[in-house]
Amino acid sequence: MTLPLGEAIRRAFEQRILSGALKPGVRLPTEQEIMAEFGCSRMTVSKALTALAGAGLIERRKRAGTFVARPRVHSMVLEVPDLAALVAARGQTYRFRLDRRERAVASEGHLAGQPVLHLTGVHFADGTAMAFEDRTVSLAAVPEIAAADLAAEAPGTWLLHHVPWTEADNRITAVATSSAEARLLDVAEGAPCLCVERRTWRGDAPVTSVRQLFVAGSYELLAHFGPGGAA
């Protein structure tokens, strides 16, 4: 297996950094020097370093050179499964019960001022309440949802299949259930829940915002960092 030269250069410096041979803040050789070391053209070196910079391993500064990045915040890859698929993969039966569905004009949040569809419901796994969901969908961005059968397919699943979003942010917290939420989820009031709040956009246009409350123990989020992660 003969590795492409650019990839070989990328891996060589990745290795030197991860092994500690090149420590944070240390300056790497100039592109000219790397050209000489590997006997290749500058373009090849540049592509390799660009890839490392994109991965956050190095930092390139004009006139100053290229430096090993300081370890700051580690970015991990968070897996966000579709609930229906997740439950099915566990061998359980998934169901979503739609409790409310009404048109409105959003008064706050990133959808403020837009005509929206406001939806609430509960996700069930084998008949047991697993999560409560409160969602707002922009009718301007997703007019087709007005005609969708959201009893047959949960709003999140429907959106996933019909609306490719391009940007999203998530806030993950732990909360105690309110009495109303506890009733819907069939747990004691104040029981701990994992709370995921997500807002999504398509380009600059807000698409949907959702707050999901997962009963503790019924759900976990998994994140990973490593060689398999960025691939």
Next chain:
Amino acid sequence: MTLPLGEAIRRAFEQRILSGALKPGVRLPTEQEIMAEFGCSRMTVSKALTALAGAGLIERRKRAGTFVARPRVHSMVLEVPDLAALVAARGQTYRFRLDRRERAVASEGHLAGQPVLHLTGVHFADGTAMAFEDRTVSLAAVPEIAAADLAAEAPGTWLLHHVPWTEADNRITAVATSSAEARLLDVAEGAPCLCVERRTWRGDAPVTSVRQLFVAGSYELLAHFGPGGAA
């Protein structure tokens, strides 16, 4: 603001895809055709398309051509901040109290069978308990930690500064505090907490495993997906 040509090409196709002008599965022009459209060299086109492929917007297949990628995988970038830095950034005073520090041989988990340092302690922000931490560090992988002053610097922060890891996985759940944990965190027993369990490796060698319990409201995890993902 005159955009670099390659970046202009990248944005042009990003726009065409996000706007729906180019739908999933549709074939893009060949590199030769794009060269002609933008009046540039093939290298420039290739770099732009490589960037789009890296972002998952397109898929390139030899002999067949370049295609708009199918519906997006649900994976986001999770920011994992250093606690000390996070608290400092809020303008609060950070402190870590080390409660236990003892050598042992791990009996279970990914460090099983190895000599380890077992550490427990509490993170404080402005004197208020914020998180409880239970950590196991491999002495085989990190012998230097035996001599570290972990009262001055929290184990997580020390490890972040001294040991580059190459792989990590995280499990994020919501739990109710046990009575012992509640006492340490100065909250009511059963109070909801965000629980982060993380295992890290350097290459194939396990480095550390940690379980952190965050008092609800004192901490949140943020994840993001989008064009500015690495930011």
Next chain:
DNA sequence: TAGTGGTCTAGACCACATG
């Protein structure tokens, strides 16, 4: 087997921040 993407070269000019 022909056309596609994958990779590489040996130059070049430029903007820019630093010494």
Next chain:
DNA sequence: ATGTGGTCTAGACCACTAC
């Protein structure tokens, strides 16, 4: 002022695979 990275060119050969 100088050397650095940022970008681009006009070729080239190769590997692969769908036709």
